[in-house]
Amino acid sequence: MDSLLLLIGFICIIVGIFGSFLPALPGPGLSWLGLLFLYLTKVVPENYWVLAITFAITIAILILDYIIPAKGTKKFGGSKYGIWGTNIGLLVGLIFIPIPFGFVIGAFSGALLGELYYDNQDHKRALKAATGSILGFLASAFMKFVVCMIFLGTFIYVAWEYRYAFLE
Template identity: 30%
Template sequence: MQIIYWLLVAVMIFGVIGAVVPAIPGTSLILISIIIWGFVSGSFAAIKIPLIVTVFVLILSIGVDFLGGYLGAKQAGASKYGQIGAVVGLLLGFFGLLPTLPFGGPLLGILLGPLLGAIIGEYIYQRNFKLAVKAGIGIVAGTLIGNLIQGILAIAAVAVFLFTTWSQVFGA
């Protein structure tokens, strides 16, 4: 039973990483791991609190994801064009459709794609390169701050799980 516990904790750690890095599943992996532990341990009563906390964190993470990008865009004066450009850039970067870079691979594409997309989208709208760069940086900064907050929330969910189930697995 301890091996399964540690495997699920490893999946949860991957979920914490996914909460911070775009395009990798995050909090949902933590939630799935907790549910699996409920089945394996045969005691959903023992995971009631971590389950509630993780569902709350999942909902909060979705809100933080949208709010981070929105507030960053608003702070920088970005329009909808910049936001749409950032989403298109993220998708292009994720699927590797940006021009090939000599280093960094897809992770760099995921980071650079939204920035370039926001700048291009904002430039199409405003025709002012300086404002477009400012808006692009604002969108990306807001998204990165949102991802960091999601990571902290995910760590909290895993900590609650470990705290409430540790004695169940390893005794007092």
């Protein structure tokens, strides 16, 4: 059972890393769940401090994930249409643009189209707002990615520390 929990935890962490870029997956939340599965094993002793601190960080990141892109868009004069366009463009870029960083191209294009839909007369404002939207998205994704990588490092460190107990 411990090996299964270890495997499920590792999968959650890896999916969480991908989720730091994909808006449909709660990256840090999944990565924290991976840590929780690790600490639920009988091999690893409970460490409520680690779980509580990482949970607090996860909640803070999930809240900031909604604030940062919106602030970036608003700071550059954008609207809700730009934010929605960013998220839709991100998904389209992931699916239909088969090049590395296609999601960035899709997110920027979606934000631009969303802003042009909102106000098709002011192209300069739409371009500025789309730039703000994509910068906010990238800042938020980078922040989530860093947290997920720290959770991965914690997972590997703790699992390695108790590696011999998992083999028994």
